Amino acid sequence: GAVVSQHPSRVICKSGTSVKIECRSLDFQATTMFWYRQFPKQSLMLMATSNEGSKATYEQGVEKDKFLINHASLTLSTLTVTSAHPEDSSFYICSAGRQTNTEAFFGQGTRLTVV
Amino acid sequence: QKEVEQDPGPLSVPEGAIVSLNCTYSNSAFQYFMWYRQYSRKGPELLMYTYSSGNKEDGRFTAQVDKSSKYISLFIRDSQPSDSATYLCAMSATGRRALTFGSGTRLQVQP
Numbered sequence: 001g002a003v004v005s006q007h008p009s010r011v012i013c014k015s016g017t018s019v020k021i022e023c024r025s026l027d028f029q030a031t032t033m034f035w036y037r038q039f040p041k042q043s044l045m046l047m048a049t050s051n052e053g054s055k056a057t058y059e060q061g062v063e064k065d066k067f068l069i070n071h072a073s074l075t076l077s078t079l080t081v082t083s084a085h086p087e088d089s090s091f092y093i094c095s096a097g098r099q100t101n102t103e104a105f106f107g108q109g110t111r112l113t114v115v
Numbered sequence: 116q117k118e119v120e121q122d123p124g125p126l127s128v129p130e131g132a133i134v135s136l137n138c139t140y141s142n143s144a145f146q147y148f149m150w151y152r153q154y155s156r157k158g159p160e161l162l163m164y165t166y167s168s169g170n171k172e173d174g175r176f177t178a179q180v181d182k183s184s185k186y187i188s189l190f191i192r193d194s195q196p197s198d199s200a201t202y203l204c205a206m207s208a209t210g211r212r213a214l215t216f217g218s219g220t221r222l223q224v225q226p
Binding site for chain 2: 004006034041042043044045046049091093095103104105106107108109111
């Protein structure tokens with residue numbers, strides 16, 4: 001299967017700081033990547049759709065100025081959590097799929113803890 | 116009402132049992148159906164992918180889609196302790212759109 005790599009797997013940061021999470025497609029080009037958030041014992045909730053070379057599309061209720069998404073190349077999308085607060089602590093997961101089919105592959109996830 | 120409903124479990128079975136996991140959905144536009152396995156604190160791993168109605172088999176796993184009933188299933192034969200994980204169903208209306216997930220069913224296979 002396709003490989004999607006996400007980094008870091010775990011990060012602890014102080015309140016008010018910013019954290020960047022990277023999502024890379026290792027063996028295919030992805031014009032579209034997706035960012036999800038997962039709270040403990042809950043399912044994945046779509047935050048935003050990252051489009052290569054254009055602005056991301058955010059889901060209702062997701063602050064675009066707080067969760068900055070950059071998709072500068074066909075293999076890399078980044079999510080930056082700005083001015084992090086403890087309530088931003090969560091598991092963030094990216095996904096990507098090949099252009100030729102609809103299967104979606106997920107990164108390993110990033111556990112963010114804001115203290 | 117959620118677009119995708121899935122019993123959260125936990126579902127506990129003995130090793131070797133046949134496991135049946137199910138999801139129902141309300142959006143008739145869904146055409147792509149997937150099952151993911153997620154271990155604790157890890158990203159979801161794609162198990163099965165099905166387009167429209169029908170059955171698909173891969174090793175010990177069988178996925179079924181009944182679009183007329185808006186019901187999908189995943190069967191696991193000869194279940195193993197290593198199958199213990201959370202199983203998430205996911206679906207989308209068109210290709211390359213984001214997925215809508217069920218809440219996940221936690222499965223425990225007892226040795």
